[in-house]
Amino acid sequence: MNWLIPSLLVIIPSLFSASYFSGRFRELSVISAAVTLLLALAINLLRIKEADFFLVDSLSRILMLTVSSVYLLSTLFALGYHHNLGESRNMRVHLSMMHIFAASMLFSLAVNNYGLLWIGVEATTITSALLLVIEEDALNVEAAWRYVIIVSAGLAISLISIIMIYDAFGTLEISELIAIHHAMNTTVEIAAATALIGFGTKAGLAPMHGWLPDAHSEAPSEISSMFSGVLLPVALFALYRVYQIAYSPGIEQLFLFFALLTLVVVALLLPSQRFYKRMFAYSTMENMALILIGFVVGGIGYLGAVILLVSHAFGKAGAFYSSGNVLSVFKTKRIDRVTGLRDSMPQTSASLLLSALAVTGSPPFGAFIGEIFIFFAVIRHGFFLAAAVMLVTLLISFSAINMKVGGMVFSGPSETMKNEAGLLQRSVAMVSVGISALVTLLYLLAGGM
Amino acid sequence: MISEVLPIMGVLIIISALSIQVRSYIRPIVSTVTTQSILLSIAVGYVGLTENTPSLVLLAILIVVLRGYLLTRILGRRIPLRQMFVREYSHEAVTVAVASVVVFIISFMVYRLAILPAVSDPLGAIGFAIMIQGFLLIISRKNSFAHVIGYIEEENGIVFMGITIAPLPLLIEISVLLDVLALVIVSTLLVRQEIVHKNVEELIG
Numbered sequence: 001m002n003w004l005i006p007s008l009l010v011i012i013p014s015l016f017s018a019s020y021f022s023g024r025f026r027e028l029s030v031i032s033a034a035v036t037l038l039l040a041l042a043i044n045l046l047r048i049k050e051a052d053f054f055l056v057d058s059l060s061r062i063l064m065l066t067v068s069s070v071y072l073l074s075t076l077f078a079l080g081y082h083h084n085l086g087e088s089r090n091m092r093v094h095l096s097m098m099h100i101f102a103a104s105m106l107f108s109l110a111v112n113n114y115g116l117l118w119i120g121v122e123a124t125t126i127t128s129a130l131l132l133v134i135e136e137d138a139l140n141v142e143a144a145w146r147y148v149i150i151v152s153a154g155l156a157i158s159l160i161s162i163i164m165i166y167d168a169f170g171t172l173e174i175s176e177l178i179a180i181h182h183a184m185n186t187t188v189e190i191a192a193a194t195a196l197i198g199f200g201t202k203a204g205l206a207p208m209h210g211w212l213p214d215a216h217s218e219a220p221s222e223i224s225s226m227f228s229g230v231l232l233p234v235a236l237f238a239l240y241r242v243y244q245i246a247y248s249p250g251i252e253q254l255f256l257f258f259a260l261l262t263l264v265v266v267a268l269l270l271p272s273q274r275f276y277k278r279m280f281a282y283s284t285m286e287n288m289a290l291i292l293i294g295f296v297v298g299g300i301g302y303l304g305a306v307i308l309l310v311s312h313a314f315g316k317a318g319a320f321y322s323s324g325n326v327l328s329v330f331k332t333k334r335i336d337r338v339t340g341l342r343d344s345m346p347q348t349s350a351s352l353l354l355s356a357l358a359v360t361g362s363p364p365f366g367a368f369i370g371e372i373f374i375f376f377a378v379i380r381h382g383f384f385l386a387a388a389v390m391l392v393t394l395l396i397s398f399s400a401i402n403m404k405v406g407g408m409v410f411s412g413p414s415e416t417m418k419n420e421a422g423l424l425q426r427s428v429a430m431v432s433v434g435i436s437a438l439v440t441l442l443y444l445l446a447g448g449m
Numbered sequence: 450m451i452s453e454v455l456p457i458m459g460v461l462i463i464i465s466a467l468s469i470q471v472r473s474y475i476r477p478i479v480s481t482v483t484t485q486s487i488l489l490s491i492a493v494g495y496v497g498l499t500e501n502t503p504s505l506v507l508l509a510i511l512i513v514v515l516r517g518y519l520l521t522r523i524l525g526r527r528i529p530l531r532q533m534f535v536r537e538y539s540h541e542a543v544t545v546a547v548a549s550v551v552v553f554i555i556s557f558m559v560y561r562l563a564i565l566p567a568v569s570d571p572l573g574a575i576g577f578a579i580m581i582q583g584f585l586l587i588i589s590r591k592n593s594f595a596h597v598i599g600y601i602e603e604e605n606g607i608v609f610m611g612i613t614i615a616p617l618p619l620l621i622e623i624s625v626l627l628d629v630l631a632l633v634i635v636s637t638l639l640v641r642q643e644i645v646h647k648n649v650e651e652l653i654g
Contacts, residue, residue, distance in 0.1 A: 113619075115617055115618065115619035115622075115623065116619065118623070119619065119622060119623060119626055122623075122626055122627070122630065123626065125630060126626070126629060126630045126633050129633055129634070130633070145593070145596075145634075148630070148633075148634050149587055149596050149600065149634075152600060152627075152630055152634075153583075153584055153587060153600070153603060156580065156583075156603050156604070156607055156627075159607050159611075159623065160577075160607070160610065162617065163610065163611055163614055163615055163617060164567070164568070164614075166615045166617050166618075167567075167568055167614055167615035172617075172618070172619075185567070186566055186567040187567040187568060189567075190563065190564060190567055213654075269654065272654060273654065274654065278654070
């Protein structure tokens with residue numbers, strides 16, 4: 001019966017996508033997300049393990065809970081953020097596609113087959129493409145176009161990885177391949193390298209990241225949150241699944257190289273960012289690179305990667321919700337046009353500032369513990385140059401983001417009268433940032449190391 | 450027999466890929482990519498029949514229906530609706546044509562040196578090279594139609610690679626999913642945007 005709850009986890013949001021046809025589509029959307037979250041909680045509390053059609057292990061359980069939580073928060077946020085769309089067709093399509101998008105992510109996390117995993121990740125592209133164009137703005141469409149074209153081209157390369165895995169082993173069953181300790185060969189190394197390029201494109205690794213800042217900055221804020229908070233980690237999860245069977249010293253170095261390259265690219269681009277949503281998008285790239293490093297070095301680094309992944313998901317979701325609230329009042333994404341937030345939007349400024357601190361690894365947020373663990377794991381492995389690159393780039397990114405956000409919050413008098421976003425939107429942003437800090441508490445309650 | 454039919458189809462697909470790259474008008478490119486898809490379906494169908502694999506025959510039929518007919522028909526119908534032109538600047542097309550030949554050679558060399566020792570199937574090089582040609586078309590052109598055609602070409606390369614290296618158990622599902630994505634792109638995004646992509650200030654940096 002272990003298959004039942006994971007099945008429901010995928011089926012429930014898929015079924016609720018039919019809420020498009022109901023007059024109560026808003027309520028049904030919240031019910032769908034809430035039930036999905038309860039199912040994910042049940043999977044974690046019952047510690048369900050499964051290795052048949054589904055593969056449910058500790059990592060996929062945590063990710064299922066994270067995806068479901070951000071899905072619920074984003075659904076709630078969307079109801080407030082797009083209230084002007086009323087009962088329109090666009091709003092119905094948007095919420096319906098959000099359910100299918102969540103279902104495709106949960107499917108990717110649950111399946112026990114590399115081919116199906118690829119299908120799941122590709123399905124997230126199809127289902128999320130329409131989510132970017134709800135406002136039908138020319139910029140939205142251009143960003144959606146870049147997203148679909150670049151990501152689908154990248155994922156095509158990851159399909160070579162799946163072909164290579166099948167050629168090498170004659171099966172695509174993940175649990176079976178992880179269980180056997182096979183000898184490393186060139187075919188599997190090619191599989192790992194092509195997966196790095198393919199799934200790495202979707203996970204936002206440089207230099208394949210071209211779509212990411214565009215899509216994140218132009219998507220509605222709840223979709224930016226789902227992209228940054230959970231979609232990219234799902235792609236990283238797919239990459240890690242390949243890495244689990246394709247480990248070799250050469251592949252380890254290749255993965256590390258791309259992760260470090262991403263950190264350097266982000267550190268070079270972040271200080272010159274002029275748009276706050278775009279800035280947070282680059283911050284996501286930084287965090288994904290750090291998580292990848294944690295997965296690659298393993299041990300305490302793996303633990304750090306998981307903590308960072310969860311903490312970042314909620315912290316970044318909070319950052320985008322807060323950005324959405326700022327955008328809805330200031331009507332601009334430019335950093336230099338948003339001033340005096342502390343006076344005009346006191347609650348939003350608090351959630352924005354806290355979320356910026358959360359995603360840049362400040363204590364007491366979980367990202368701080370995660371980054372420390374990853375850093376020490378890298379040093380323990382003797383990768384001193386990598387540790388130095390991490391240290392320098394993290395300092396640059398931390399300074400750039402917090403100085404820019406600090407400027408928006410504290411600088412000068414506001415040109416806008418006090419005018420907060422809706423209560424639901426503000427609450428969702430604050431709850432999301434709160435959960436990001438709670439990750440640390442939960443970790444400490446669980447007995448730390 | 451397979452060893453003769455597949456290379457012949459492969460060569461014809463390569464010729465169609467080169468033809469796509471050198472053309473600057475969009476409508477003939479749509480026709481050529483349709484031809485390419487049909488050539489691919491013949492190759493897949495032939496392997497399915499000779500190896501007695503019904504799933505590959507089904508895949509061949511799906512390629513003809515979805516990619517050879519439906520997708521390119523929808524794409525073709527969009528062209529006259531847009532009153533603007535349907536032509537790339539010719540000097541860009543010529544430059545890309547030269548580049549595409551160079552990229553073809555590099556693709557074959559990369560496959561021979563990096564992938565062939567692992568998979569021991571030289572025909573996979575054709576699929577690999579076609580896929581890279583699809584990327585080149587996407588990168589080199591600013592026209593939305595060319596992007597979609599590059600994507601279809603890329604799909605064709607993957608399927609050819611799939612049937613020559615290791616026919617995946619999920620190849621049908623994967624192929625259909627890729628077609629669905631292409632249809633989503635064409636039917637929802639292409640109709641809402643400008644044909645030629647320009648630099649936008651908000652999307653720089």
